[in-house]
Every structure is written in structure tokens, then in C-alpha cells.
Amino acid sequence: MIEAYREADEIRDEADEKHEEFVEAQEAADQHHEDFVRVQKRLRELDKKEEQEERSQREEKQEAAREEAEEIYQKFKEGETLDTEDLMKLQKAGKL
Numbered sequence: 001m002i003e004a005y006r007e008a009d010e011i012r013d014e015a016d017e018k019h020e021e022f023v024e025a026q027e028a029a030d031q032h033h034e035d036f037v038r039v040q041k042r043l044r045e046l047d048k049k050e051e052q053e054e055r056s057q058r059e060e061k062q063e064a065a066r067e068e069a070e071e072i073y074q075k076f077k078e079g080e081t082l083d084t085e086d087l088m089k090l091q092k093a094g095k096l
Contacts, residue, residue, distance in 0.1 A: 069093030 072086045073095050082090075090096045 065089065066093055069095050 069089050069092070072082065072090055075086075076082055076090070087096070
């Protein structure tokens with residue numbers, strides 16, 4: 001009987017030790033997951049910022065093209081000669 005209690009104590013001690021290792025591993029995994037989520041969130045923020053910057057640059061280019069097309073159109077209305085490139089810019093801006 002005493003032998004069975006000793007064996008049970010040893011098994012319990014080993015189980016407690018394994019449980020402690022499991023808890024430590026689980027905590028480490030939780031920390032890695034939190035780090036992953038934080039990095040993933042930061043990447044989404046950077047992607048969103050980059051997308052906004054690209055959109056802004058596109059809009060600036062479009063506005064510059066519209067302004068240039070308007071100047072070319074004014075030259076056309078004043079009777080000045082336009083070259084092929086000017087006509088293409090007018091067409092691209094929707095003025096033709």
C-alpha cells in the first residue's frame with residue numbers, strides 16, 4: 001500500500017511538472033500570437049497609408065493632366081496649331 005502511495009506521488013509530481021511545462025509553452029505561444037497580431041495590424045496600417053499616398057499621387061497627376069489639357073484647349077480655341085501629342089493629351093483628358 002505504501003508502495004502504491006509513493007508511486008502515485010511520483011506520478012503526481014511528474015504530472016505537475018509536465019503541466020507546468022505545458023502552461024509555460026502555452027504562455028509563450030500566446031505571446032507569439034500577440035506579437036503576430038500586432039505586426040499584422042501594423043502592416044495593414046502601412047498598406048492603407050501607402051494606398052492613400054498612391055491615390056493622392058494619382059489624383060495630383062490627373063489634376064495636372066486636366067490643367068495641361070485645359071491650357072492646350074485654350075490654345076486650340078485661340079487658333080494655335082496643335083501637334084499630335086497635344087491632341088492625344090486632349091483626348092486622354094476627355095476634351096475631344
